[in-house]
Each structure stands twice: as C-alpha cells, then as structure tokens.
Amino acid sequence: MKNGQFLRENxxxxxxxxxxxxxxxxxxxxxxxxxxxxxxxxxxxxxxxxIDMAPVERLDTFGAWLLERLxxxxxxxxxxxxxxxxxxxxxxxxxxxxxxxxxxxxxxxxGTPLSYALSSIGENIVSVGHSFVAxxxxxxxxxxxxxxxxxxxxxxRMTSLIHQVDMVAWRAVPIVLLITFLIGCIIAQxxxxxxxxxxxxxxxxxxxxxLVLRELGVLIVCIxxxxxxxxxxxxxxxxxxxxxxxxxxxxxxxxxxxxLVLPRILALIIGVPILTFIGSMAALYGGxxxxxxxxxxxxxxxxxxxxxxxALNTFEVGMIKAPFMALVIGVVACVEGLAVKGSAESLGRxxxxxxxxxxxxxxxxxxxxxxxxxxxxx
Amino acid sequence: MAAATNGxxxxxxxxxxxxxxxxxRLVLKGADLDVYxxxxxGFVGGSGAGKSVLMRTIIGLIKKRxxxxxxxxxxxxxxGDDERRAIERRWGVLFQQGALFSSLTVxxxxxxxxxxxxxxxxxxxxxxxxxxxxxxxLDASVCRKYPSELSGGMTKRVSLxxxxxxxxxxxxxxxxxxxLDPIGAGDFDTLIAxxxxxxxxxxxxxxxxxxxxxxxxxxxxxxxxxxxxxxxxMETMLKSEHPWMKEYFRGKRARAAMxxxxxxxxxxxx
Numbered sequence: 001m002k003n004g005q006f007l008r009e010n011x012x013x014x015x016x017x018x019x020x021x022x023x024x025x026x027x028x029x030x031x032x033x034x035x036x037x038x039x040x041x042x043x044x045x046x047x048x049x050x051i052d053m054a055p056v057e058r059l060d061t062f063g064a065w066l067l068e069r070l071x072x073x074x075x076x077x078x079x080x081x082x083x084x085x086x087x088x089x090x091x092x093x094x095x096x097x098x099x100x101x102x103x104x105x106x107x108x109x110x111g112t113p114l115s116y117a118l119s120s121i122g123e124n125i126v127s128v129g130h131s132f133v134a135x136x137x138x139x140x141x142x143x144x145x146x147x148x149x150x151x152x153x154x155x156x157r158m159t160s161l162i163h164q165v166d167m168v169a170w171r172a173v174p175i176v177l178l179i180t181f182l183i184g185c186i187i188a189q190x191x192x193x194x195x196x197x198x199x200x201x202x203x204x205x206x207x208x209x210x211l212v213l214r215e216l217g218v219l220i221v222c223i224x225x226x227x228x229x230x231x232x233x234x235x236x237x238x239x240x241x242x243x244x245x246x247x248x249x250x251x252x253x254x255x256x257x258x259x260l261v262l263p264r265i266l267a268l269i270i271g272v273p274i275l276t277f278i279g280s281m282a283a284l285y286g287g288x289x290x291x292x293x294x295x296x297x298x299x300x301x302x303x304x305x306x307x308x309x310x311a312l313n314t315f316e317v318g319m320i321k322a323p324f325m326a327l328v329i330g331v332v333a334c335v336e337g338l339a340v341k342g343s344a345e346s347l348g349r350x351x352x353x354x355x356x357x358x359x360x361x362x363x364x365x366x367x368x369x370x371x372x373x374x375x376x377x378x
Numbered sequence: 379m380a381a382a383t384n385g386x387x388x389x390x391x392x393x394x395x396x397x398x399x400x401x402x403r404l405v406l407k408g409a410d411l412d413v414y415x416x417x418x419x420g421f422v423g424g425s426g427a428g429k430s431v432l433m434r435t436i437i438g439l440i441k442k443r444x445x446x447x448x449x450x451x452x453x454x455x456x457x458g459d460d461e462r463r464a465i466e467r468r469w470g471v472l473f474q475q476g477a478l479f480s481s482l483t484v485x486x487x488x489x490x491x492x493x494x495x496x497x498x499x500x501x502x503x504x505x506x507x508x509x510x511x512x513x514x515x516l517d518a519s520v521c522r523k524y525p526s527e528l529s530g531g532m533t534k535r536v537s538l539x540x541x542x543x544x545x546x547x548x549x550x551x552x553x554x555x556x557x558l559d560p561i562g563a564g565d566f567d568t569l570i571a572x573x574x575x576x577x578x579x580x581x582x583x584x585x586x587x588x589x590x591x592x593x594x595x596x597x598x599x600x601x602x603x604x605x606x607x608x609x610x611x612m613e614t615m616l617k618s619e620h621p622w623m624k625e626y627f628r629g630k631r632a633r634a635a636m637x638x639x640x641x642x643x644x645x646x647x648x
Contacts, residue, residue, distance in 0.1 A: 025545065026492075026496055026544055026545050027496070029498055029502065030497065030498055030499075033498070033499065033502050060545035060577070061506065061509060061510065061513075061545050061577070062502075062545060065505060065506055065509050066502075069505070089578060092572075093576045093577065096509070096512065096513050096576060097509060100505075100509045100512050101508075101512070101517065101518065102505060102508055102518065341526050342480070342524075342525070342527075343481060343524055343525065344480045344481065345480060345481035346480075346526070
C-alpha cells in the first residue's frame with residue numbers, strides 16, 4: 001500500500017488537517033484500516049483535527065465506520081474533530097455510524113483464557129447436573145404415564161409400540177447376529193491361542209460361555225442399540241420438537257410422554273432382552289465354530305463342556321440386566337430428544353450426547369450389577 | 379460494463395423473455411422486467427404465480443429455459459465463474475424465513491461473507507457487525523445469540539443485516555414483512571426505506587403487503603399468468619382496468635389498506 005493513499009496529512013502546530021482521497025469501500029477496507037489506525041496513534045499532541053472528505057469519491061459502511069473510528073480515536077484523547085465536505089448522500093450513513101455503541105462488544109472481549117476455561121468447566125458441571133435432573137424427571141413422568149395407561153388401558157398406543165418393536169428389535173436382528181457372532185469367534189480364537197500354551201484349551205469353552213452369557217452378550221447388544229435406536233429416538237423426538245409438533249400434540253390434549261416416549265421405551269424393554277438372547281446364542285455359536293475349526297474341539301465336546309461350566313443363573317444374570325439397560329438407553333434418548341432447541345446443530349449435539357451418555361450409563365450399570373450379583377452370590 | 383439506460387435512469391436488472399418451468403408446467407412465460415438504480419420495486423402477483431421464482435431465477439438459484447437476464451449491464455449466462463461471483467457480491471438476499479445459519483451466532487452470521495471475501499481483521503469485522511446491527515435497529519446485545527433464540531422480527535432484521543454485510547448495491551427481499559405484526563411490518567418498511575436512502579440501495583421486494591407497496595415502493599410490477607403485465611407507480615396500478623389488478627389494488631382489502639388514496643379514485647365496480 002502506498003502511504004497517504006487515503007488520507008493526506010498536514011500538521012501545523014497542534015492542528016492537524018487531513019484530506020481524504022480515493023474510494024473508501026469494502027474492497028480497500030484493509031489498507032484503509034491500517035492507515036487509519038496508524039494515524040489514530042500518531043500525533044499525540046494534536047488539539048484540533050479537520051478531516052476534509054470532499055475528494056473521497058465513494059463511501060460505504062466500511063469506509064464510514066473507519067472514518068468514525070478515526071474520529072473516536074482523536075476524541076478519546078481530548079481532541080476536537082471536525083469532518084467537512086461530506087456529500088449530502090453520505091450524511092445519513094455517517095450519522096448511523098456516530099450512533100453505534102460498542103460497549104457491549106468490549107465487555108465481551110474482557111475475559112482471559114483462564115477465566116474462560118474455568119467458566120466452561122463450571123458450565124459443563126452444571127449441565128451434567130441438569131441432565132441428571134432431567135433423567136430423574138423423565139422417570140417420574142414415565143411412571144405417571146404408566147399409571148394413567150393402567151387406569152385406561154384402551155388409551156395405550158399399541159400400533160406405535162408394535163411399530164417401534166419392529167424398528168428396534170426385528171430390524172436389528174441381522175446386524176446383532178453378525179456382530180455377536182464375530183465377537184464370539186474372536187474371543188474363542190484369542191482364548192485358544194493363549195490357553196494352548198499351558199494346555200488348557202478346553203477351558204476356552206468355560207470362558208466363552210461365562211463371558212458371553214454374563215457380560216458380553218448384553219453389553220454388545222446394548223451398545224449397538226444405543227447407537228442404532230437411541231440415536232434414532234433422539235433425532236426423531238428432536239426434530240419433532242424443533243418443528244413444534246410436540247407442542248401441537250400437547251395443545252390437542254395428548255401427553256407427549258404417553259404418546260411418544262412410553263411406546264418407544266417399552267419397545268426397547270421388550271426388544272433388548274430378545275436381542276440379547278439372540279446375540280448370546282450367536283456368540284456361543286461363533287465360539288463353538290472356532291473351537292471346532294481352529295481348536296479341534298468337536299461340537300459334542302464343546303456342548304457337554306458348556307453344560308458343565310454354566311448354570312441357568314449364568315444365563316439369567318445376562319437376561320436380568322437387559323431390560324434395565326434398555327430402560328436407561330430409552331430414557332436417555334428421549335430426554336436428549338426433548339432437550340433439542342431450535343437449531344440443526346442442537347439436534348446433532350443432543351444426538352451425540354444421547355449415544356455417549358447411554359453407552360456410559362450402560363457400562364456403569366453393568367458394573368453396579370456385577371457388584372450386586374456378586375454380593376447375592378449369583 | 380456499459381449499463382443500459384432508460385429515460386436517463388440506469389437499469390441495473392434487465393430481464394427479457396424469461397421462461398421458467400418445472401416439469402411440464404411453465405411458470406414464467408416470457409417475463410420482461412427492468413429495475414432502475416436507486417428505486418424500491420415492489421413485485422406482486424397471486425400466490426403461486428411465480429413471484430419468488432423470478433427473483434430466484436435472477437439470483438441464479440433456478441435455471442431458466444430461455445431469455446436473458448442482465449445485472450449491472452452484463453449477461454449473467456455469459457459470465458465466467460469469477461465474474462459471476464463478483465456480481466453476486468454486489469447483491470444481498472433476504473430470504474423469506476431468514477435463512478440464518480443456525481449453527482452460527484448472529485455475529486458469525488453477519489461476518490460470514492465478509493470473512494470469506496475480504497479477509498479483514500477480526501476487530502474491524504466485530505465493529506462493523508455491531509454497526510450493521512444498529513443500522514437495522516438492533517444492538518450489540520444480540521451478537522452472541524443463536525438464530526433459534528431470536529423472535530420473528532429480530533430474525534428478519536438480522537437477515538437484512540446479513541444481506542447488507544458486504545454493502546451491496548441491490549438487495550432482494552422475499553416477502554420481508556410476512557409473519558410480522560402490522561406494527562413490526564410498518565417498522566420494517568420504514569427501515570427498508572431509510573436504509574435505501576442511507577446506502578443508496580436498489581431494492582427488489584417480492585411482497586404481498588399492500589401497505590408496503592403503497593408506503594415504500596417507488597414502482598410496482600405485477601406478475602400475472604407468467605408475464606409482467608404492468609410496471610409503474612401506485613397511481614398507474616390504481617388506474618389499471620386489468621381484472622386481476624382491479625381486484626388486487628381496488629378490492630375490499632386494498633380499499634381498507636389504502637384508504638384515502640384509493641378513495642380519491644373512481645371506485646371499482648368489482
């Protein structure tokens with residue numbers, strides 16, 4: 001940039017005369033700003049400034065604002081500023097700029113990175129508290145909805161429930177079968193590989209049986225369901241919330257919890273145990289297959305070994321956990337869905353939160369169940 | 379660019395024989411329209427007549443089947459990508475629903491095009507965003523809000539501020555006052571007129587609002603059956619004997635809206 005391109009200076013004692021030139025528009029705003037800021041800092045002793053804008057050919061908001069900034073810079077130091085020669089067309093624009101108040105803007109910039117970091121930690125902790133309260137609220141609302149439905153069983157949305165069971169359970173069967181089958185195979189293969197070193201091949205059957213039935217079957221299925229159906233619930237309810245459909249339901253005298261949330265959560269409570277059962281069987285099948293093909297343990301030996309190593313309660317432990325996990329996934333998904341605000345980004349954020357929270361809570365619950373079953377001797 | 383002139387006034391948008399269709403339905407059947415520099419043009423027509431379609435065709439969101447559109451004297455079809463983008467930077471659009479980016483704050487919405495096009499320092503962009511907000515009658519306190527936290531009227535104002543972000547020469551407004559209460563709509567009309575004077579804008583306004591038409595518009599163009607059947611001042615519109623225009627400008631609602639002005643003319647028989 002050529003010096004003095006936009007403003008020519010003429011300093012006489014404590015009086016500064018500036019003469020504008022050229023085109024003061026958005027395209028040159030960068031260069032203009034550099035010159036304006038340099039001018040604003042120089043000439044500290046100046047008492048009075050005149051700015052002749054007559055030679056300036058064109059002025060837009062960008063130019064007008066920068067002129068205003070220059071005027072404010074001089075005024076802040078106690079100088080007297082006079083702008084002359086302004087075309088009548090630009091009078092209104094300059095007046096608009098005069099009226100601009102930047103107070104709020106400056107206050108916003110006040111924070112230091114440290115205070116920002118601390119405040120964001122605080123905000124996050126508060127929001128964890130809020131989502132805990134929201135989950136408890138949802139449990140309460142769910143229980144009242146169930147009581148209401150029990151009083152008037154005909155008002156229950158059976159069609160919706162069946163549709164949801166179809167979506168979350170029936171349509172999830174292929175992917176659940178595939179993934180649990182593969183997990184079963186992998187556990188058996190790893191077990192065989194390491195147990196073989198000390199001749200304990202046959203205990204792989206015990207390991208696969210107990211691990212799959214007690215823990216892995218239900219965990220894998222719950223993680224799958226949280227990612228597959230929990231996210232779908234959040235997105236569905238969230239977009240309904242965004243388009244005020246939920247408000248519409250409410251004004252028509254329907255309880256959104258009863259109409260939308262209850263069938264979804266019941267569908268999960270029905271679906272997840274079924275999927276857990278199917279998934280556990282698929283994992284055992286995969287484990288058995290690998291034991292036979294890779295470990296040389298014939299299917300009849302695998303089965304008789306399995307019968308010895310597991311009891312009915314091993315199976316029960318996994319199955320008892322399933323509906324509770326389903327409840328947690330469903331409640332979290334619905335709470336997050338109903339927490340969506342107007343924007344598309346909020347929908348995305350809540351969906352992510354729903355999946356992450358659900359998986360986290362499922363694993364925490366699994367830990368609590370482990371302690372519980374251990375202490376009652378199951 | 380040699381811009382065409384007509385009777386001494388510079389024509390900034392010149393549409394000739396624009397045909398636009400969807401499937402086998404022809405919406406615009408050869409529409410002709412001139413928009414002069416520095417005027418506020420109100421564009422009216424029945425619902426579904428294709429008012430927004432012509433606007434969207436001019437700004438390039440809808441492809442036309444035939445016809446030419448010249449903006450600032452250059453034929454938009456004949457331009458390369460860079461030239462076209464340069465023209466696009468000289469206009470701003472206010473969409474009917476605002477079309478603010480929902481994942482960005484008001485401040486970021488206003489700075490979006492500036493950031494992409496001008497590479498200015500953050501401080502200047504912040505200050506200008508506040509200046510633009512004040513020009514549309516808001517203040518710095520809405521800067522950090524997200525579009526979902528704004529009321530309908532505020533959304534329109536922020537969208538208008540965004541349309542003005544690069545100091546365009548033309549602004550296209552798609553039903554700017556729809557969804558606002560009469561007072562809000564009146565304020566918005568005044569705002570448009572003020573900004574038009576302050577910034578020397580050319581305003582192309584698609585509207586249904588008879589109040590806007592009679593108070594702020596310099597000229598009105600009427601779209602009927604895929605063609606622009608009339609363009610001129612409100613007085614010309616009121617004198618027209620075309621049945622649809624008679625109904626539109628001199629019907630029951632119009633008489634109520636325009637009161638004295640319509641009463642001064644011979645009453646409509648229909």
